[in-house]
Amino acid sequence: MIPEFGLYCLILAFCFSIAQGVLPIAGSYLHSARWMRIASPLALTTCALLCGSFAALVYSFITDDFSLKYVANNSNTLLPVQYKVSATWGAHEGSLLLWLLVLSFWAALFALRSTKLPTVLRARVLGVLGLVTTGFGAFTLFTSNPFMRNLPFIPPEGSDLNPLLQDFGLIIHPPMLYFGYVGFAIPFAFAIAALLETDAPLRSSVSNEWTRWVRPWVNTAWAFLTIGIALGSWWAYYELGWGGWWFWDPVENASFMPWLAGTALLHSLAASDKRQLFSSWTLLLSIFAFSLSLLGTFLVRSGVLTSVHAFASDPTRGYFILAFLAIVIGCSLTLFAFRAPTTPSTGYRFLSREMFVLLNSCLMAIILAIVCLGTLYPLMADAMQWGKISVGPPYFNSFFIPLMFIVLLLLPVGVQLHWHDRHTFKELFFQWLKKPFVAALFFSPVLLLALSLPFSILALLAAWLGLWVVISTLMDIRHKLRNAHTPWQGLKSLRASYWGMCLAHIGLALSAMGIAFTSLASEQQDIRLAPGESASLAGYHFSFESLSQNNGPNYTAQHANFRVIAPNNESHMMLPEKRTYLASSQVMTEAAIWPGFTRDIYVSMGEALQPEMGATSPWSLRLHIKPAVRWIWLGAILMALGAVLAVLDKRYRHVRLHTSASQEHVSS
Amino acid sequence: MHPIRKQRLLIVLAILIASSVAIGLITFALRENMNLFFTPADITSNKAPMDRTIRLGGFVDKGSVKRDANSLAVQFSIGDGQHSIPVTYTGILPDLFAEEQAAITKGKWDGKIFVATEVLAKHDENYTPPEIRDSMKKMGPKPAAHPQ
Numbered sequence: 001m002i003p004e005f006g007l008y009c010l011i012l013a014f015c016f017s018i019a020q021g022v023l024p025i026a027g028s029y030l031h032s033a034r035w036m037r038i039a040s041p042l043a044l045t046t047c048a049l050l051c052g053s054f055a056a057l058v059y060s061f062i063t064d065d066f067s068l069k070y071v072a073n074n075s076n077t078l079l080p081v082q083y084k085v086s087a088t089w090g091a092h093e094g095s096l097l098l099w100l101l102v103l104s105f106w107a108a109l110f111a112l113r114s115t116k117l118p119t120v121l122r123a124r125v126l127g128v129l130g131l132v133t134t135g136f137g138a139f140t141l142f143t144s145n146p147f148m149r150n151l152p153f154i155p156p157e158g159s160d161l162n163p164l165l166q167d168f169g170l171i172i173h174p175p176m177l178y179f180g181y182v183g184f185a186i187p188f189a190f191a192i193a194a195l196l197e198t199d200a201p202l203r204s205s206v207s208n209e210w211t212r213w214v215r216p217w218v219n220t221a222w223a224f225l226t227i228g229i230a231l232g233s234w235w236a237y238y239e240l241g242w243g244g245w246w247f248w249d250p251v252e253n254a255s256f257m258p259w260l261a262g263t264a265l266l267h268s269l270a271a272s273d274k275r276q277l278f279s280s281w282t283l284l285l286s287i288f289a290f291s292l293s294l295l296g297t298f299l300v301r302s303g304v305l306t307s308v309h310a311f312a313s314d315p316t317r318g319y320f321i322l323a324f325l326a327i328v329i330g331c332s333l334t335l336f337a338f339r340a341p342t343t344p345s346t347g348y349r350f351l352s353r354e355m356f357v358l359l360n361s362c363l364m365a366i367i368l369a370i371v372c373l374g375t376l377y378p379l380m381a382d383a384m385q386w387g388k389i390s391v392g393p394p395y396f397n398s399f400f401i402p403l404m405f406i407v408l409l410l411l412p413v414g415v416q417l418h419w420h421d422r423h424t425f426k427e428l429f430f431q432w433l434k435k436p437f438v439a440a441l442f443f444s445p446v447l448l449l450a451l452s453l454p455f456s457i458l459a460l461l462a463a464w465l466g467l468w469v470v471i472s473t474l475m476d477i478r479h480k481l482r483n484a485h486t487p488w489q490g491l492k493s494l495r496a497s498y499w500g501m502c503l504a505h506i507g508l509a510l511s512a513m514g515i516a517f518t519s520l521a522s523e524q525q526d527i528r529l530a531p532g533e534s535a536s537l538a539g540y541h542f543s544f545e546s547l548s549q550n551n552g553p554n555y556t557a558q559h560a561n562f563r564v565i566a567p568n569n570e571s572h573m574m575l576p577e578k579r580t581y582l583a584s585s586q587v588m589t590e591a592a593i594w595p596g597f598t599r600d601i602y603v604s605m606g607e608a609l610q611p612e613m614g615a616t617s618p619w620s621l622r623l624h625i626k627p628a629v630r631w632i633w634l635g636a637i638l639m640a641l642g643a644v645l646a647v648l649d650k651r652y653r654h655v656r657l658h659t660s661a662s663q664e665h666v667s668s
Numbered sequence: 669m670h671p672i673r674k675q676r677l678l679i680v681l682a683i684l685i686a687s688s689v690a691i692g693l694i695t696f697a698l699r700e701n702m703n704l705f706f707t708p709a710d711i712t713s714n715k716a717p718m719d720r721t722i723r724l725g726g727f728v729d730k731g732s733v734k735r736d737a738n739s740l741a742v743q744f745s746i747g748d749g750q751h752s753i754p755v756t757y758t759g760i761l762p763d764l765f766a767e768e769q770a771a772i773t774k775g776k777w778d779g780k781i782f783v784a785t786e787v788l789a790k791h792d793e794n795y796t797p798p799e800i801r802d803s804m805k806k807m808g809p810k811p812a813a814h815p816q
Contacts, residue, residue, distance in 0.1 A: 374698065
C-alpha cells in the first residue's frame with residue numbers, strides 16, 4: 001500500500017511539473033497573470049508530493065518490504081537501520097528520486113524567496129525549473145521506477161547494500177553532491193528566463209541585473225558541491241582501503257567539472273554584479289555549470305563507465321539521459337546564440353581586477369576542457385571503434401598541477417587590484433605584493449621544518465605558493481583595519497562577503513598545500529607480516545601483535561592489532577579489519593587510521609597469505625605515512641564556509657530587480 | 669591602427685597561439701598516457717604492442733593463482749576460456765580478486781609473460797567491467813565455470 005502511495009505521488013508530481021513547465025511560460029507570453037501566478041503553488045505542490053514519494057521509499061526500506069525490486073536488490077534485514085535509510089539513495093532508481101526531490105526542493109525554495117521578483121521573470125524561472133523536473137520525472141518514471149514490485153514471488157531476504165556504501169561518508173555524500181549539482185539549476189533557469197525575454201532592451205537590462213539576485217544561490221550550490229566532492233574524496237581515502245584520495249576517475253571528474261564551471265561562474269558573477277561586465281559570459285557559464293551537472297549524471301548513471309557508481313547498465317537509460325542532455329544543451333545554446341546580450345563591455349586595463357576575473361575564467365575553462373577531454377576521450381574512442389582505452393592520472397596531473405600553480409600565483413594579485421584599478425605593476429608590487437612575496441619565501445622552509453617534511457625544490461615551491469596566498473590574504477585584512485579605532489571594531493565592520501572571500505582563498509591554499517605535501521612526501525610500503533613480527537617505515541615502528549575475530553551486525557571480521565610507535569615514542573593501537581559481509585559474502589577492507597593535523601598513519605590489510613595457518617598466517621599489509629593529507633579536506637571545508645558566509649552578506653538580503661517594474665502590471 | 673584595436677588584435681593573437689599550443693600539448697599528453705585494452709585472444713594473436721603499458725582483462729583462470737612463500741609476489745593467468753596469458757604481480761590484490769572472477773590488469777607484455785603493475789577487480793558481485801563483458805560477447809558463450 002505504502003509503495004503504491006509513493007508511486008501515486010511520483011506520478012502526480014510528474015503531472016504537476018508538466019503544468020509548472022508549460023503554464024507559467026505560456027502565460028508570460030500570453031500576458032495571463034493567472035497562469036503566471038500558478039507557478040509558485042505548483043512548485044510547492046510538486047515538492048510536497050516528491051517528499052511523500054521519497055518518504056514512502058524510505059519507509060519501504062525501513063520495514064524491509066522486499067516485494068519492491070529495488071528494496072530487495074539493495075537492502076537486507078541485517079542491515080543497520082541508518083544504512084537502510086541511506087540505501088534509499090544507494091543505487092540508481094532511488095538516487096534519481098533523490099535528484100528529483102532535491103530539484104523540486106530548490107524550486108520550492110526559489111518560489112518562497114522570490115516574491116519580490118517581477119512576475120514575468122519569476123514565472124519563467126519556475127517554468128524552466130518545471131521543464132527540467134518534467135524531464136527527470138519522465139526518466140525516473142519510465143526507465144527507473146523505484147516502486148516496481150517483485151510479484152508474485154517475494155524474496156524472503158534482500159541481497160544487501162554494496163558493503164562499500166555501508167558507511168557514514170556515503171550516507172551524506174550523495175545528498176550533498178546532489179544539492180550542489182542541482183543547485184546550479186537555479187542560475188541555469190535564471191539565464192534561460194533572461195534569454196526568453198523577447199524585448200531586446202529589457203533583456204539586456206535583465207541580463208545585467210539578475211546577477212546580484214542569483215549570487216547567493218550560486219554560492220550555496222557551490223558550497224554544497226565543494227563539500228560533496230570533499231566527502232567523496234575522504235570516503236575513497238578511508239573506505240577503499242588504499243589510501244588514495246583522488247584517482248581522476250571519470251566519476252570524480254564528473255563532479256569536478258561542474259565545480260570548475262561553478263568556480264568560474266562565482267567569480268564572473270562578481271564582475272557582472274559590480275561592474276556590469278561579462279554578462280554574456282556569465283549567462284553562458286550558468287548554462288554550462290548545469291549542463292555539466294547533467295553530463296555528470298549521464299556519465300555516472302548510464303553505465304558507460306567502469307566504476308563503483310555505475311550500477312546496472314541498462315542502455316535505454318543511457319540513451320534517455322543522452323537525449324535529455326542533447327535537448328537541454330542544444331536548446332539553451334541555440335537560445336543563447338540568438339538572444340545573448342550584445343551590449344559592448346566597457347574597456348578595462350590589463351592590470352585590473354576585471355582582467356584577473358577574466359583570467360580566472362580562462363584558467364578554469366582551460367582546466368575544464370582538459371578534464372573533460374580526458375574523461376570523454378575513452379568514450380569517444382570506444383564509440384568510434386578506435387579501441388578501448390583509458391586515460392591515466394599522469395595526463396591529468398601534467399596539466400592540472402602547472403595550471404593550478406598559475407591560478408594560485410595570480411590569485412593574490414587579483415585580490416589586491418581594485419575594480420578599474422589605476423596602478424602600474426611596479427606600484428602594485430612594491431606597495432602590496434613585496435611583503436607577502438618575501439614573507440612567504442622566509443616562512444616556506446619554516447613550514448617544511450615544522451611539518452618535518454623533506455626539503456625539495458617542489459615542496460619549497462608548494463609551501464611558498466600556499467603561504468603567498470595565505471599571507472597576502474592576512475595582510476589585506478590587516479590593511480583593511482588600518483583606520484579602525486580598535487582592531488575588534490574593524491573586524492566587525494568588514495563585510496561578510498569579504499570574510500567569505502578570504503576564508504575561501506585560504507582554504508584553497510590549504511588544500512593545494514595538502515595535495516602537494518601528501519603527493520611529494522608520502523611513504524608507502526606493501527609488506528608481508530605474520531602476527532608477532534614488526535616493521536618500520538619512516539621512523540614509525542609497526543608491530544603486528546595479534547589477529548582476532550570481531551563480528552558486526554551483518555558481517556564477520558578479522559582484525560589485526562597493531563601497535564604503532566611514533567619517532568617521539570608516542571604509542572597508538574591501530575585495528576585494521578578485513579570484513580566478510582554475510583548476505584553477499586563480499587570481502588571489504590576497513591583501514592585503520594591514526595589521524596593527525598601534520599600526518600596520517602594508515603594501515604590496511606591485504607589478505608591472509610597462508611589461510612590454512614589460521615590466526616598465525618602471515619598477511620599482506622599496506623602501511624602509509626601521509627603528511628598533511630587532512631589539509632585537503634580542511635581546505636575544502638573552509639572554501640564551503642567562505643561561500644556560505646558570503647551568502648549572509650547584508651547586501652543580498654533585500655535585493656529587488658527594478659528594471660522590469662513596469663512589467664508588473666502588464667497583464668493584470 | 670587604433671590603439672584599442674591594436675590591443676584587441678594582440679589579445680586575440682595571444683589567445684589563438686595559447687590555445688593551439690594547449691591543443692598540441694593535450695593531444696601529445698593524451699597519446700602518451702592512454703592505455704589500450706586487450707583481451708587474452710588479442711595477445712595470443714600478437715595484436716598487442718610489447719613494452720608499452722597496456723591493460724589486459726578477462727577471467728582469472730581456475731587454479732592458476734600461486735603465491736611466493738616469502739614475498740608478496742603472485743602469479744596467475746588471465747583467460748577467456750580458450751586463451752590464457754600468464755601474469756606476474758607483486759603487491760596486494762584487491763578484495764574482489766578471485767579465481768574465475770573478472771579482473772583487469774595494467775602492465776607490460778614482454779612476449780612470454782604479462783608483468784602487471786596494477787590489478788583491478790570488480791567493484792561488486794553483480795558487476796562486470798564493460799570491456800570484459802563486450803569481449804565475452806564477442807567470444808560467444810561465457811566460460812561455463814563463470815556463474816554470471
